[in-house]
Amino acid sequence: xxxxxxxxxxxxxxxxxxxxxxxxxxxxxxxxxxxxxxxxxxxxxxxxxxxxxxxxxxxxxxxxxxxxxxxxxxxxxxxxxxxxxxxxxxxxxxxxxxxxxxxxxxxxxxxxxxxxxxxxxxxxxxxxxxxxxxxxxxxxxxxxxxxxxxxxxxxxxxxxxxxxxxxxxxxxxxxxxxxxxxxxxxxxxxxxxxxxxxxxxxxxxxxxxxxxxxxxxxxxxxxxxxxxxx
Numbered sequence: 483x484x485x486x487x488x489x490x491x492x493x494x495x496x497x498x499x500x501x502x503x504x505x506x507x508x509x510x511x512x513x514x515x516x517x518x519x520x521x522x523x524x525x526x527x528x529x530x531x532x533x534x535x536x537x538x539x540x541x542x543x544x545x546x547x548x549x550x551x552x553x554x555x556x557x558x559x560x561x562x563x564x565x566x567x568x569x570x571x572x573x574x575x576x577x578x579x580x581x582x583x584x585x586x587x588x589x590x591x592x593x594x595x596x597x598x599x600x601x602x603x604x605x606x607x608x609x610x611x612x613x614x615x616x617x618x619x620x621x622x623x624x625x626x627x628x629x630x631x632x633x634x635x636x637x638x639x640x641x642x643x644x645x646x647x648x649x650x651x652x653x654x655x656x657x658x659x660x661x662x663x664x665x666x667x668x669x670x671x672x673x674x675x676x677x678x679x680x681x682x683x684x685x686x687x688x689x690x691x692x693x694x695x696x697x698x699x700x701x702x703x704x705x706x707x708x709x710x711x712x
Contacts, residue, residue, distance in 0.1 A: 485515040485516060486516055486518050486682030487514065487516040487539065487550075487682050487684065488514075488515050488549070488551040489512055489515070489539070489548070489549065489550050489551070490513050490549050491511055491547065491549065492509065492512035492513070492535075492545055492547070492549070492558070492706075493509060493510050493512070493546045493547045494507075494508050494512075494531075494534060494538060494545055495507050495508065495546045507708050508531060508534060508708070509538075509706050509708075511548075512531075512703075512706040514535075516682040516683070517682060518650070518681070519677050519678070519680045519681070520677070520682055520698050521673065521684075521685060521696050521697045521698055522683070522685070522697065522699055522700065522701055523686070523687050523697035523700040523701070524536070524685065524686050524701055524703050525693075525702050525703070526702050526703040526704040526707075527704060530703045530704040531704075531706060532686050533655065535703055535706075536575075536655060538557070538558075539557060539573075539653060540557075540573065540653055541557045541568070544558075545557075545558040552568060552573050552651055553572050553573075553650065553651070555572075570595075570598050570599065572649060572650050574644050574651070575652075575653045575655075576640060576641055576652070576653070576654050576655065577640065577655045578637065578656050578659055579636075579640070580629075580636040580637070580640040580643075582627075584627055584629050585629075586627060587624065587626065587627065588623060588627065588628045588631075588639055589610050589611065589614070589625065590607075590610075591643060592613060592614060592639060592646055593606035593609065593646065594643070595646045595647045599647065606646075609646055610642065613642035616642075616668050617639075617642055617669075618638070618668070619638055619639065619642070634660055634662075637659070637660065638665060641657060641669055641672070645676065648681070649676075650680070650681060650682065651681065651682045651684075652681050652683045653683075653684050653685070654673070654683060654686070654687075655685070655686050656686055656687065656688060656689075657673070658670065658687070658689045659688065659689070666692065670692055670696055673685075673696045674696060677696070683696075
């Protein structure tokens with residue numbers, strides 16, 4: 483089966499402008515392949531580069547060299563408009579933190595990825611309402627801005643938004659962190675359902691039980707980190 487995400491010969495450096503322009507190599511020759519319907523967990527000690535790799539896949543960090551193929555787009559060399567189209571249509575990202583425009587109602591925050599694809603408003607809001615209900619966000623909060631919510635509620639809104647559209651590829655950064663058992667189970671079911679429909683998933687899971695439940699295999703990112711590999 484062809485991979486949905488294919489990374490090869492990937493290198494990342496950071497330039498320390500406040501230290502005379504010193505260049506630090508933080509990742510070397512990274513390689514990763516994720517097929518449709520597969521979930522790969524990134525593991526490794528703090529500082530090994532798990533978050534750096536995720537941000538490179540999403541296009542937030544530029545690669546020094548190498549390829550990051552998601553679908554038919556090479557994120558490492560794609561133009562900004564191509565990255566934006568990829569994020570809109572193909573590559574979803576559930577981070578630990580919710581970043582939204584203040585005063586936008588929660589229902590609209592969750593529906594926004596579908597509206598951006600031209601889905602009718604009623605359909606998009608119905609999907610958003612279903613996800614918010616699954617994730618136990620009280621209906622009385624749906625018309626309020628999530629910027630006023632607790633951290634756990636904001637995390638669940640972020641998860642709902644990330645799963646609103648059936649992205650062919652998903653990046654998950656600690657999706658079950660700080661959730662109670664009830665909502666943790668809902669999130670794991672959403673991940674398993676995404677795998678069942680064929681999504682290719684890369685995730686960071688410090689919750690080892692959750693990782694064991696949804697990941698097909700793991701990759702120790704330290705093997706790509708100069709000075710950390712065994």
